[in-house]
Amino acid sequence: MTDLSALANNGIGSLWVKPHDRARSVDFGMTARDRVARELRHRVLLGSLKAGDRLDLDALAEEFGTSRTPIREATLELANDNLVKLAPRSGITVLGITASDLLDNFEIMADLAGMAAGWAAIRATAEDVDRIRTRCDAVVSASETGSDVALANFEFHRSVNQASHSSRVMALIAQTARLFPERFSDVVPDQVPCSLREHAELVDAIIDRDRARAQHLMVNHFQDAAVRLRGHLHVEDDPLIPAQ
Numbered sequence: 054m055t056d057l058s059a060l061a062n063n064g065i066g067s068l069w070v071k072p073h074d075r076a077r078s079v080d081f082g083m084t085a086r087d088r089v090a091r092e093l094r095h096r097v098l099l100g101s102l103k104a105g106d107r108l109d110l111d112a113l114a115e116e117f118g119t120s121r122t123p124i125r126e127a128t129l130e131l132a133n134d135n136l137v138k139l140a141p142r143s144g145i146t147v148l149g150i151t152a153s154d155l156l157d158n159f160e161i162m163a164d165l166a167g168m169a170a171g172w173a174a175i176r177a178t179a180e181d182v183d184r185i186r187t188r189c190d191a192v193v194s195a196s197e198t199g200s201d202v203a204l205a206n207f208e209f210h211r212s213v214n215q216a217s218h219s220s221r222v223m224a225l226i227a228q229t230a231r232l233f234p235e236r237f238s239d240v241v242p243d244q245v246p247c248s249l250r251e252h253a254e255l256v257d258a259i260i261d262r263d264r265a266r267a268q269h270l271m272v273n274h275f276q277d278a279a280v281r282l283r284g285h286l287h288v289e290d291d292p293l294i295p296a297q
Contacts (some may be wrong), residue, residue: 085119090127092117094231097136097147104149108137134231150232156279158232163275165226166214171268173216174259181216182260188212189252196249209252213271216259247277 083091093113096102113124128145131137138146173181188209195205214223251274258267 085117085123086126086130089113089117089119089123090130093127093131094134094136097131097149098232100149102147102149104147106147108145108147110145136232154232156283158229159275159279159282162226162229162233163272163279165222165229166210166275167268167272169214169217169219169222169226170255170259170271171217171264172219172222173213174262174264174267176218177216177259181212185209185212185216185256185259189256192252193249206248213255213259247281248274251277 093102093108102108108128110121110124110128114121117124128137128139132139132145136148136150138148140146173185177185188205188211192202192205192209194200195202214226217223251270255267255270255274258270
């Protein structure tokens with residue numbers, strides 16, 4: 054089984070989870086529970102909290118400068134995501150996430166995002182299309198100027214999802230994205246130039262109102278990203294992950 058802990062210091066991240074600046078001391082609009090849950094989820098997904106590790110509520114409360122209640126609530130949230138296990142006498146144990154789980158999530162996200170892109174092609178308003186174009190250009194600009202590509206990429210994908218005008222599919226995408234680590238392009242740098250080309254093709258499909266093509270392009274966008282991640286994870290010999 055591939056060990057994701059090797060990625061802990063590589064800044065692996067997601068194309069689909071909104072990045073955040075860890076230098077900020079205050080996350081406006083977020084509760085203490087939300088901030089703790091986000092940070093603990095990040096640590097589990099990056100492997101700095103490994104499967105089998107135990108979480109100490111008191112130590113975490115001291116670290117985050119809060120009471121035990123937000124910590125306990127945050128761990129319940131992670132338990133619902135199957136990232137930790139809560140037991141009456143054994144406490145809180147990290148379950149972690151395997152490479153096969155991570156790549157499975159790419160497949161799930163590919164189908165959901167593909168559906169959203171297909172609907173965007175037939176439902177997007179003129180304002181939606183302008184926003185998608187602007188966000189697409191912003192990713193290109195960020196890649197050329199050294200700005201935050203991950204954030205620009207998040208905004209682009211969100212604009213496509215919103216243009217689907219389907220609250221249901223957006224909710225499912227948000228739920229699936231919870232198990233994606235942040236800043237995917239940091240650990241797979243070749244993702245950026247590929248994304249720029251794929252984004253441009255997707256925008257053209259949406260402008261042309263070509264639902265089938267938009268859906269196909271978005272599905273391939275995620276599946277190709279999974280192939281690149283697979284190479285960086287060195288999972289070719291993992292029996293739980295089928296060969297591409």
